[in-house]
Every structure is written in C-alpha cells, then in structure tokens.
Amino acid sequence: xxxxxxxxxxxxxxxxxxxxxxxxxxxxxxxxxxxxxxxxxxxxxxxxxxxxxxxxxxxxxxxxxxxxxxxxxxxxxxxxxxxxxxxxx
Numbered sequence: 001x002x003x004x005x006x007x008x009x010x011x012x013x014x015x016x017x018x019x020x021x022x023x024x025x026x027x028x029x030x031x032x033x034x035x036x037x038x039x040x041x042x043x044x045x046x047x048x049x050x051x052x053x054x055x056x057x058x059x060x061x062x063x064x065x066x067x068x069x070x071x072x073x074x075x076x077x078x079x080x081x082x083x084x085x086x087x088x089x
Contacts, residue, residue: 002031004029004031007025007029008025008029008031008032008033008034009033009034009036010022010025010033010034010035010036011035011036011037012035012036012037012042012043015035015045022045023045026045026046026047027047030047030050031046032044032045032046032050033045033046
C-alpha cells in the first residue's frame with residue numbers, strides 16, 4: 001500500500017472543493033491519500049476497510065512479537081496446559 005506521488009497527493013483545498021471525488025479516489029485506488037497544505041503533508045486519508053485491515057495486521061504482529069518474547073524468556077506452557085486453561089478438550 002504505497003503512495004503514488006503522481007496520483008495520491010492532494011492539496012487540502014481539493015478536499016474542501018470536491019470531497020466526493022477525493023473519497024471516491026481513495027476507495028477505488030485502495031491506497032492512502034496524502035493531504036497537503038502549503039506544500040506540506042498534514043493528513044492521510046484512507047478507506048475504513050483498509051484502515052481496519054491495517055489495524056488487524058498490526059495487532060497480529062504485536063501478538064507475534066509478544067509470543068516470541070515470551071519464548072525467549074522461558075514463559076511457555078505445554079499444549080495440554082494451554083487447552084486446560086482455555087477449557088478445551
């Protein structure tokens with residue numbers, strides 16, 4: 001999900017003048033859009049589905065890192081103990 005600077009950088013005034021076109025572009029391109037004011041980036045706009053997917057991926061990666069850290073420090077349990085704790089057969 002990389003920004004294409006030739007297509008995905010929009011002045012803030014464009015959003016003010018034609019918000020529907022900007023939102024349509026974000027939804028169709030499936031890439032974030034960089035809003036600028038006086039030549040500087042001020043905000044990023046992305047579709048809600050892309051945002052939710054990115055949040056899920058970040059949460060998953062945080063869990064993986066936490067699990068690896070637990071393994072490194074010896075905080076682990078057997079499969080049988082995990083099933084027992086979770087109430088699984």
